[in-house]
Amino acid sequence: MSTIKNICCIGAGYVGGPTMSVIAQKNPNINVTVVDLNTQRIADWNDSDLNNLPIYEPGLDAVVGEARGRNLFFSTDVDQAIADAEMIFISVNTPTKTYGSGKGMAADLKYVELCARQIAKIATTDKIVVEKSTLPVKTAQAIKSILENTGNGVNFQILSNPEFLAEGTAMTDLESPDRVLIGGDQTKEGQQAIQKLVDVYAAWVAPERILTTNIWSSELSKLTANAFLAQRVSSINAMSELCEATGADVNEVSKAIGMDSRIGPKFLKASVGFGGSCFQKDILNLVYISKSLGLETVAQYWEQVIIMNAHQRSRFAKNIVKTLYNTVSGKKIAFLGWAFKKDTNDTRESAAIYVADQLIDEQAEIHVFDPKVKASQMYSDLGYLQSRSEAENSAALTVENDPYTAVKGAHAIAVLTEWDEFNTYDWQTIYDNMNKPAFVFDGRNILDADKLAKIGFQYQAVGK
Ligand code: UDX
Ligand code: ADP
Numbered sequence: 169m170s171t172i173k174n175i176c177c178i179g180a181g182y183v184g185g186p187t188m189s190v191i192a193q194k195n196p197n198i199n200v201t202v203v204d205l206n207t208q209r210i211a212d213w214n215d216s217d218l219n220n221l222p223i224y225e226p227g228l229d230a231v232v233g234e235a236r237g238r239n240l241f242f243s244t245d246v247d248q249a250i251a252d253a254e255m256i257f258i259s260v261n262t263p264t265k266t267y268g269s270g271k272g273m274a275a276d277l278k279y280v281e282l283c284a285r286q287i288a289k290i291a292t293t294d295k296i297v298v299e300k301s302t303l304p305v306k307t308a309q310a311i312k313s314i315l316e317n318t319g320n321g322v323n324f325q326i327l328s329n330p331e332f333l334a335e336g337t338a339m340t341d342l343e344s345p346d347r348v349l350i351g352g353d354q355t356k357e358g359q360q361a362i363q364k365l366v367d368v369y370a371a372w373v374a375p376e377r378i379l380t381t382n383i384w385s386s387e388l389s390k391l392t393a394n395a396f397l398a399q400r401v402s403s404i405n406a407m408s409e410l411c412e413a414t415g416a417d418v419n420e421v422s423k424a425i426g427m428d429s430r431i432g433p434k435f436l437k438a439s440v441g442f443g444g445s446c447f448q449k450d451i452l453n454l455v456y457i458s459k460s461l462g463l464e465t466v467a468q469y470w471e472q473v474i475i476m477n478a479h480q481r482s483r484f485a486k487n488i489v490k491t492l493y494n495t496v497s498g499k500k501i502a503f504l505g506w507a508f509k510k511d512t513n514d515t516r517e518s519a520a521i522y523v524a525d526q527l528i529d530e531q532a533e534i535h536v537f538d539p540k541v542k543a544s545q546m547y548s549d550l551g552y553l554q555s556r557s558e559a560e561n562s563a564a565l566t567v568e569n570d571p572y573t574a575v576k577g578a579h580a581i582a583v584l585t586e587w588d589e590f591n592t593y594d595w596q597t598i599y600d601n602m603n604k605p606a607f608v609f610d611g612r613n614i615l616d617a618d619k620l621a622k623i624g625f626q627y628q629a630v631g632k
Contacts, residue, residue: 184259336511351386408631418631440611443508505585
């Protein structure tokens with residue numbers, strides 16, 4: 169196979185879109201075509217106004233602006249892009265299964281399988297197929313089997329190249345990654361394929377940061393990295409409950425342990441709970457794989473990380489009810505933030521969804537302000553839980569375009585996302601317009617406790 173001139177990426181989501189934009193920006197000689205079945209999504213990626221890209225990610229607009237139309241293309245013509253490419257990334261969603269065996273735990277691979285079948289049908293020349301989506305260990309084997317048994321006799325090499333970008337910082341993560349991981353077959357052809365992908369990244373990533381492994385190690389490393397990160401958050405959240413019960417301050421504990429160079433300071437911020445499309449899904453996946461292999465103790469060990477996270481969200485909601493004199497029925501509660509973290513419009517598994525659901529069960533009236541999340545997304549998130557009808561959710565949750573309107577007349581404010589702008593608000597005006605006593609429940613530990621207390625707020629943060 170000659171060097172790569174055309175790359176196709178199937179899936180124009182939070183992973184495929186930003187990753188391919190950077191690959192195209194750094195490799196002006198390679199044509200990169202990102203395809204998706206979702207015509208609206210592709211139209212948004214092609215929107216002449218870069219403010220309308222389907223994903224909000226700081227710095228993404230500039231990179232798309234530079235490369236789009238030059239060597240970066242967004243299209244719905246999946247077949248053509250597959251036919252033209254020497255290298256195909258699969259970057260489609262792999263949600264947790266909602267049916268059948270492994271329901272609620274295993275990854276649903278139907279979208280990945282469809283991609284593999286599509287590639288097998290269309291390809292008439294040799295292809296390198298790269299797994300970019302987070303997938304259970306041994307998925308590469310399944311893709312290989314589909315390609316080899318249903319294909320047109322062409323030669324396929326499968327690589328695993330998990331993406332480690334975090335949302336909100338995707339562009340800097342892609343620009344200077346801690347490492348790029350590429351797994352492939354240990355055969356001569358496998359090694360050649362690995363080298364071709366190494367060459368793509370070598371356009372901007374230092375060679376010592378590009379790790380090559382066998383395919384199973386690569387697949388498992390991604391799940392392991394996310395499990396370790398999530399475990400740190402659940403560990404500090406477990407300590408936050410202990411801090412609240414003992415008078416210790418979780419921020420001080422965090423700082424003290426984080427200065428131990430063996431522990432390090434990152435991912436030790438107590439919060440209302442982690443969200444995002446990866447942590448829960450990947451751990452559930454790990455639990456499922458472990459159970460399938462009969463490794464019960466390993467499965468239970470990792471399952472606790474998820475149990476702790478659900479406990480943290482629920483504890484946060486319960487504390488609001490308890491503090492507001494054991495009833496929130498008919499009370500207005502303002503949410504600042506709905507996204508699962510700052511600087512993204514992604515809401516998948518956001519703690520805000522679960523806290524809202526629990527408070528709506530207690531008949532609270534929720535008013536939400538988030539700088540980037542659309543109202544339709546919030547209602548769809550609540551609808552997904554299937555706790556009540558669409559009409560009931562619409563009646564219980566109001567989406568506000570302005571934070572000051574959201575908090576006006578509220579009994580309490582709950583901070584669910586750590587958006588920087590929340591600190592710049594005029595908190596005196598907010599206080600003046602709220603029901604008294606005015607409560608703030610800071611689920612992200614971001615507000616200035618002393619300042620708010622001086623104004624007169626009853627302020628509570630997680631772990632204090
Ligand atoms: C994660 C991994 O970091 C990334 O490498 C992988 O590719 C995808 O999954 P992401 O989900 O985008 O990235 O965000 P991340 O920054 O890891 O945060 C996940 C959740 O944990 C967020 O809800 C965040 O608010 C929460 N969190 C993180 C905490 O509550 N405390 C912390 O100290 C860190
Ligand atoms: P991620 O966070 O992993 O990027 P997203 O849900 O944001 O996940 O994006 C995945 C994208 O993959 C979606 O836009 C979806 O429409 C697309 N997709 C899923 N299956 C296919 C397929 N068979 N062909 C093309 N696009 C697909």
